Amino acid sequence: MGKLFQIYQGIKNYFDKDPEIEKMAEERIKICSKCVDKKGEPMIRYAIKPFNLYLHCRKCKCFYMALARSPDKHCSLNKF
Numbered sequence: 001m002g003k004l005f006q007i008y009q010g011i012k013n014y015f016d017k018d019p020e021i022e023k024m025a026e027e028r029i030k031i032c033s034k035c036v037d038k039k040g041e042p043m044i045r046y047a048i049k050p051f052n053l054y055l056h057c058r059k060c061k062c063f064y065m066a067l068a069r070s071p072d073k074h075c076s077l078n079k080f
Helices: 003-015 019-033 064-068
Strands: none
Touching: 003 064, 019 064
């Protein structure tokens, strides 16, 4: 699937909360929060806060909120 669809899917899942997706997102954001390629302010409570487009990966350029909630998206650094 294309990157735009994956971002759309992640944003959609951010607003339409699904317990399974949120559990996956929490685990992924824990991984992202320790990554040296993260850019933006520190991850507070695993990014369960208002949507912030400034938090993104320097490697793949994806926003954490969308990246973490897109089941079809995988880390460019093979961390998940």
